[in-house]
Amino acid sequence: MYDFHYHKAKSVAEAASLVGKAADGKLVAGGMTLIPALKLRLSKPSDLVDLGGIAELKGIKKDGNAVVIGSMTRHIEVAESAEVKQAIPALAQLAAHIGDPAVRNRGTLGGSISNNDPAADYPAAVLALNATIVTNKRKIPADQFFKGMFETALEAGEIVTSVSFPIPDKAAYMKFPNPASRYAIVGVFVAKAKDGVRVAVTGAGPVVFRQKDMEAALAKTFSADAIKGVAQKSSGLNADIHASAEYRAHLVGVMAKRAIQAAG
Amino acid sequence: MPSVSMTVNGKKASGTVEPRTLLVQFLRETLALTGTHVGCDTSQCGCCVVLVNGDSVKSCTMLAVQADGATVTTIEGLAKGDELHPMQAAFREHHGLQCGYCTPGMVMSALDLVKHNKKPSEQQIREWLEGNLCRCTGYHNIVKAIKAGAEAMAK
Numbered sequence: 079m080y081d082f083h084y085h086k087a088k089s090v091a092e093a094a095s096l097v098g099k100a101a102d103g104k105l106v107a108g109g110m111t112l113i114p115a116l117k118l119r120l121s122k123p124s125d126l127v128d129l130g131g132i133a134e135l136k137g138i139k140k141d142g143n144a145v146v147i148g149s150m151t152r153h154i155e156v157a158e159s160a161e162v163k164q165a166i167p168a169l170a171q172l173a174a175h176i177g178d179p180a181v182r183n184r185g186t187l188g189g190s191i192s193n194n195d196p197a198a199d200y201p202a203a204v205l206a207l208n209a210t211i212v213t214n215k216r217k218i219p220a221d222q223f224f225k226g227m228f229e230t231a232l233e234a235g236e237i238v239t240s241v242s243f244p245i246p247d248k249a250a251y252m253k254f255p256n257p258a259s260r261y262a263i264v265g266v267f268v269a270k271a272k273d274g275v276r277v278a279v280t281g282a283g284p285v286v287f288r289q290k291d292m293e294a295a296l297a298k299t300f301s302a303d304a305i306k307g308v309a310q311k312s313s314g315l316n317a318d319i320h321a322s323a324e325y326r327a328h329l330v331g332v333m334a335k336r337a338i339q340a341a342g
Numbered sequence: 343m344p345s346v347s348m349t350v351n352g353k354k355a356s357g358t359v360e361p362r363t364l365l366v367q368f369l370r371e372t373l374a375l376t377g378t379h380v381g382c383d384t385s386q387c388g389c390c391v392v393l394v395n396g397d398s399v400k401s402c403t404m405l406a407v408q409a410d411g412a413t414v415t416t417i418e419g420l421a422k423g424d425e426l427h428p429m430q431a432a433f434r435e436h437h438g439l440q441c442g443y444c445t446p447g448m449v450m451s452a453l454d455l456v457k458h459n460k461k462p463s464e465q466q467i468r469e470w471l472e473g474n475l476c477r478c479t480g481y482h483n484i485v486k487a488i489k490a491g492a493e494a495m496a497k
Contacts, residue, residue: 080362084405113405117383179398179455180391180403183397184397258386
């Protein structure tokens, strides 16, 4: 690991100021991706600004018809939250299957979506549930947040403070995990809400995306049979030693059907 | 260089570290607590698991400065003198180790499991050990040991 200056911010304003002043500053949330990347010398920040000491970024609360989760809330806390389990059980279930217990004890919602790994679980929930990402500068709808591989709408020095998840009528997430890392080879989050059905796919492409043909079919009839004739194209999907693009395309259909069945 | 202080195994510990010093380096090299092992150094194997404020954490994937002010428990903090912790005793009784390299991490992960689930089933233990690898592949006895250790702790 290259050396860097370390700062533990006490507030969001202080973190934004510290990272803004640094020559090449980087924010660290749980560090579950960043620290391994630093160890591999894939990243060489001049300054690391730790968000771990900012109390205002932690916590889960129900706000009208939404569950609002602070960006520094850890996966374990989402997985075990009585409020999340009651309002959006699919979200608690998703958080309970990220990585392994030690990762869930450190990793955070804000860190996961800001990093936007193409195989991360949370982006699928944020997109399918039509969540709103709240930052220190503005509110960003999920449809405009995930831009590309490891790329988001966040500007330099912009910090995710919370994510507001509208409570759906029903939802479920199914993933085909890589057996070693538990990252999604393909993960599909299906959500049925008042304003329609949304199907978000992670792991399959360079960035999480909505499967709009499935959404249209499910809007007519919400059943696994409804998407029988809907094929996911393999062009543009990821291909690696774990799965070919064609296999991933096939898995999108299988995981979507299972998610629809699980949602009930 | 930043200075850090934390409570490790019930005792105050402090030192001066580079910001890039990993928690596991601080434990092993500064405090000479070499019971916490480094296996893969890529946050996969779990040999370096310690408890930070009661939660299992891979100490190769946390900076020492991030643990400033925290309460840390390592494998050395479990036994009371010559009396093994019930989870350690269960690992001995059920031969839950072969070469022993992964054992400290297995025991620390097991303690976090028992915190969440006082009576884990075999399936739940196996799922919880997702982040702990045993290269001797001796999982069967490790799972048996954790089940017995959890039962002993409930007494």
